[in-house]
Amino acid sequence: MLQANSTVRIICGMKIATEKTDYSILLKKTILQLMHQTLSVSACKIFAIDFRMLYGIGATVVNYLVIMLQFDLMADKLSDLKTASLSTADSSVTSPLNEKIQQPK
Numbered sequence: 001m002l003q004a005n006s007t008v009r010i011i012c013g014m015k016i017a018t019e020k021t022d023y024s025i026l027l028k029k030t031i032l033q034l035m036h037q038t039l040s041v042s043a044c045k046i047f048a049i050d051f052r053m054l055y056g057i058g059a060t061v062v063n064y065l066v067i068m069l070q071f072d073l074m075a076d077k078l079s080d081l082k083t084a085s086l087s088t089a090d091s092s093v094t095s096p097l098n099e100k101i102q103q104p105k
Contacts, residue, residue, distance in 0.1 A: 007034055 041049045
């Protein structure tokens with residue numbers, strides 16, 4: 001886009017010898033039009049799409065992925081704690097019963 005916007009300077013720097021004044025007038029009108037209408041990519045002329053916006057979108061996506069990864073890691077830790085607490089609770093419940101059953105023999 002920067003190269004397209006610098007076209008005016010290139011055209012102004014050229015020395016074109018035109019014999020017909022129609023071409024000269026057309027060239028001057030084109031130069032004036034290019035000077036006042038810079039090239040930019042936009043979404044329905046609501047906002048411009050440039051590198052700053054693309055960087056913001058990328059940063060938002062990375063931020064979202066980091067947060068989702070943290071939630072996933074937290075869910076894994078909670079499930080590990082639940083299984084560990086259930087296994088220790090099962091072993092503590094069954095071990096006294098086993099001792100009571102073994103004592104009368």
